[in-house]
Amino acid sequence: MDTVKAKNFIIIVLLLMDGILLALFGADMVRAGSAESSALEGAIEVLNENGISVSEEIDFTHGAMSVYTTARDEQLERQHVTALMGESEYSDQGGSIIAYSALDGGGEATFRGVGGIQALLRNWSAPAEFDAEAEARSMAAALGIEVLTGSGTAQVNVNESGRGTVVLFCAHEGVLIINCRLIFTFDGSSVVIEGTRPLDTVTSGAEVDVLDAPTVLMRFLEHLRELGQVCSQISSADMAYYFTATAAGDGTLQPVWRISTDTGVFYLNAVTGAAEETAA
Numbered sequence: 001m002d003t004v005k006a007k008n009f010i011i012i013v014l015l016l017m018d019g020i021l022l023a024l025f026g027a028d029m030v031r032a033g034s035a036e037s038s039a040l041e042g043a044i045e046v047l048n049e050n051g052i053s054v055s056e057e058i059d060f061t062h063g064a065m066s067v068y069t070t071a072r073d074e075q076l077e078r079q080h081v082t083a084l085m086g087e088s089e090y091s092d093q094g095g096s097i098i099a100y101s102a103l104d105g106g107g108e109a110t111f112r113g114v115g116g117i118q119a120l121l122r123n124w125s126a127p128a129e130f131d132a133e134a135e136a137r138s139m140a141a142a143l144g145i146e147v148l149t150g151s152g153t154a155q156v157n158v159n160e161s162g163r164g165t166v167v168l169f170c171a172h173e174g175v176l177i178i179n180c181r182l183i184f185t186f187d188g189s190s191v192v193i194e195g196t197r198p199l200d201t202v203t204s205g206a207e208v209d210v211l212d213a214p215t216v217l218m219r220f221l222e223h224l225r226e227l228g229q230v231c232s233q234i235s236s237a238d239m240a241y242y243f244t245a246t247a248a249g250d251g252t253l254q255p256v257w258r259i260s261t262d263t264g265v266f267y268l269n270a271v272t273g274a275a276e277e278t279a280a
Helices: 003-049 074-085 132-142 213-227
Strands: 065-071 088-094 097-102 107-112 116-121 154-158 164-172 175-186 191-196 201-208 233-245 250-261 264-269
Touching: 003 213, 065 233, 074 088, 074 097, 074 107, 074 116, 074 132, 088 107, 132 154, 132 164, 132 175, 175 250, 213 233, 213 250, 213 264, 233 264
Parallel strands: 175 233
Antiparallel strands: 065 201, 065 250, 088 097, 097 107, 107 116, 116 191, 154 164, 164 175, 175 191, 233 250, 250 264
């Protein structure tokens, strides 16, 4: 066999091997998908046997999730305060609490190392065509805080005179942070802002393997039994983040499964399956 024929023969063999490997990989993917589907069906059946139905509209698939660390950045914080209420002076109150006061007397704010915010904007008046939600979103942007966007992502309770509240829910890269939110109270001549933010900057992120849907559903059932609670339907299940922080200004965003039922919303750590308690 001459050199050219030998090379052609080797190429053909390699192509055949590639084809075989690809076919085997595809078969493995099909088997894995079938096994996962069977496991999910089994978990749903167990829930059904316990009187809990699972909405057929739920899509349990999700993208990659990471654990993020966040940190307070006092320089950025001051820039955000300036964007919200103008040039301000600040004073360290101790315990990682910093108070700000606008030089023109138009506002004051307090920021805490664990993410807490309280602010008062004086001498504020609603414009002629006042949109409370848009105004709240503009203030959140000035503070450098990402919030959920889109229809239905804000709770608005404002009357015709422009008085009332708007609640915005904080997010990281478009994903809800379940225990971080901002409440804007409009009162005709002033605005009060209070809530919790996930700090100023993300300093690191590490992708993690999260519990699959069948495992989470079984952990959820165990959690219900431990609490002595009942529900009859799971209407949605998706990924979110849970925020924790120390007084020193270091925080963590941990992925969680958010499970909505007819008797309330439950949060399970997406890595350990442990329940996360939140008032948000």
